[in-house]
Amino acid sequence: MDDSKGWRxxxxxxxxxxxxxxxxxxxxxxxxRELFTDDFVSDTSAAGGRVIxxxxxxxxxxxxxxxxxKTTVHQVHNPELALTSPTTATGVWALHDIxxxxxxxxxxxxxxxxxxxxxxGDTWRIASSRLTRVREDIRTPLVSVRLSPRLRDAGxxxxxxxxx
Amino acid sequence: MDDSKGWRxxxxxxxxxxxxxxxxxxxxxxxxRELFTDDFVSDTSAAGGRVIxxxxxxxxxxxxxxxxxKTTVHQVHNPELALTSPTTATGVWALHDIxxxxxxxxxxxxxxxxxxxxxxGDTWRIASSRLTRVREDIRTPLVSVRLSPRLRDAGxxxxxxxxx
Amino acid sequence: MDDSKGWRxxxxxxxxxxxxxxxxxxxxxxxxRELFTDDFVSDTSAAGGRVIxxxxxxxxxxxxxxxxxKTTVHQVHNPELALTSPTTATGVWALHDIxxxxxxxxxxxxxxxxxxxxxxGDTWRIASSRLTRVREDIRTPLVSVRLSPRLRDAGxxxxxxxxx
Numbered sequence: 130m131d132d133s134k135g136w137r138x139x140x141x142x143x144x145x146x147x148x149x150x151x152x153x154x155x156x157x158x159x160x161x162r163e164l165f166t167d168d169f170v171s172d173t174s175a176a177g178g179r180v181i182x183x184x185x186x187x188x189x190x191x192x193x194x195x196x197x198x199k200t201t202v203h204q205v206h207n208p209e210l211a212l213t214s215p216t217t218a219t220g221v222w223a224l225h226d227i228x229x230x231x232x233x234x235x236x237x238x239x240x241x242x243x244x245x246x247x248x249x250g251d252t253w254r255i256a257s258s259r260l261t262r263v264r265e266d267i268r269t270p271l272v273s274v275r276l277s278p279r280l281r282d283a284g285x286x287x288x289x290x291x292x293x
Numbered sequence: 294m295d296d297s298k299g300w301r302x303x304x305x306x307x308x309x310x311x312x313x314x315x316x317x318x319x320x321x322x323x324x325x326r327e328l329f330t331d332d333f334v335s336d337t338s339a340a341g342g343r344v345i346x347x348x349x350x351x352x353x354x355x356x357x358x359x360x361x362x363k364t365t366v367h368q369v370h371n372p373e374l375a376l377t378s379p380t381t382a383t384g385v386w387a388l389h390d391i392x393x394x395x396x397x398x399x400x401x402x403x404x405x406x407x408x409x410x411x412x413x414g415d416t417w418r419i420a421s422s423r424l425t426r427v428r429e430d431i432r433t434p435l436v437s438v439r440l441s442p443r444l445r446d447a448g449x450x451x452x453x454x455x456x457x
Numbered sequence: 458m459d460d461s462k463g464w465r466x467x468x469x470x471x472x473x474x475x476x477x478x479x480x481x482x483x484x485x486x487x488x489x490r491e492l493f494t495d496d497f498v499s500d501t502s503a504a505g506g507r508v509i510x511x512x513x514x515x516x517x518x519x520x521x522x523x524x525x526x527k528t529t530v531h532q533v534h535n536p537e538l539a540l541t542s543p544t545t546a547t548g549v550w551a552l553h554d555i556x557x558x559x560x561x562x563x564x565x566x567x568x569x570x571x572x573x574x575x576x577x578g579d580t581w582r583i584a585s586s587r588l589t590r591v592r593e594d595i596r597t598p599l600v601s602v603r604l605s606p607r608l609r610d611a612g613x614x615x616x617x618x619x620x621x
Contacts, residue, residue, distance in 0.1 A: 136300035136464035300464035
């Protein structure tokens with residue numbers, strides 16, 4: 130590989146994982162599907178899940194499970210990326226994810242994605258992903274029962290206005 | 294653009310957003326102002342806010358709203374950066390922000406900054422920023438009512454000592 | 458320095474901090490030790506801690522304090538990295554860390570690592586690290602007291618299965 134172009138590969142791999150999180154959390158399923166190789170393998174068995182083979186099956190499963198109305202947040206950190214050939218790469222990403230389980234009840238998970246990537250033409254895709262967990266918390270973030278609706282709305286509006 | 298120098302632009306754009314968060318949360322308003330172009334546009338309308346034009350006005354507004362005594366945390370993740378010309382770039386960053394609303398009452402927000410950057414001389418600045426939200430939570434993080442002050446202080450001191 | 462290779466140094470420094478967090482949270486103490494220079498200096502005095510000199514002493518102290526059974530999460534963000542010579546670099550990282558203090562009692566900290574790095578041969582190591590804090594929260598994330606064990610297990614299992 131032309132060493133002086135390697136930063137472009139890292140930039141693309143970083144954006145790939147960024148889009149993985151963003152399209153998943155904004156429910157852009159068709160665009161999300163395009164981020165995986167056709168024979169993508171997801172392995173969440175070490176985190177209590179199972180192995181799913183095939184990007185179509187994986188997207189179908191996630192879409193059915195998380196639904197279009199279920200709020201999720203996936204944020205990734207601390208990348209450990211490596212280019213292993215001109216068309217292959219590996220990466221480890223720390224994950225903080227929030228899955229809304231029920232009204233006032235969320236799961237906050239912390240762990241790591243261990244992944245491989247393939248480049249076809251100019252496009253990098255996720256070829257495999259294995260999830261391990263450091264911890265999982267059940268939290269009740271919404272304290273609307275403790276707040277008057279008026280105060281909560283006022284607080285949220287204030288924060289929205291002031292937030293950048 | 295000399296392709297072999299592109300990594301320096303990405304490094305600078307990444308540090309720019311790092312400083313945006315750090316100077317904002319540590320209330321270094323004068324240094325924070327220097328991170329924006331004079332005609333910077335902030336658009337938080339999709340997140341319940343409004344459009345503010347001009348870096349001076351934007352900094353004045355944020356400083357007045359968040360105040361010098363109000364604790365905030367802004368952490369950004371999952372960058373999707375692209376160099377669009379030798380002096381322009383775009384970026385999407387996932388955001389987790391915490392705004393202290395009142396004693397024992399915080400807003401935790403999750404969303405995305407959609408931004409443009411301009412380079413003048415050797416310096417990149419933020420030219421525009423649009424905020425979208427995935428979710429917002431109101432939380433009561435401080436459980437001092439449930440902890441004796443002695444236990445809380447001991448716990449915080451222990452964690453401080455042990456934390457790296 | 459050959460400018461076209463700089464992206465490799467940034468990649469290595471980023472992975473170094475990624476491993477710092479991952480090996481710490483997964484208790485891989487021997488591998489963690491290898492990430493520091495022998496004369497590494499840790500300074501958490503601005504965050505209520507103290508100065509520790511020497512990587513062996515630092516690792517021994519952290520291992521004794523955090524223990525092998527104590528769950529921690531360290532996630533870093535917003536890097537401000539700079540190459541200051543072919544064999545030295547500096548970096549600022551935003552930190553979110555969670556330290557389990559007692560059953561149902563966690564400390565969530567937010568702050569910044571201010572660090573220096575040295576390169577010996579092909580390997581970058583952390584030479585010094587100073588921690589500053591923006592805020593610290595005590596939280597009670599586990600609401601098992603409010604959930605029936607059956608519901609909690611079902612929720613966790615669902616989230617594990619559905620999570621990617």
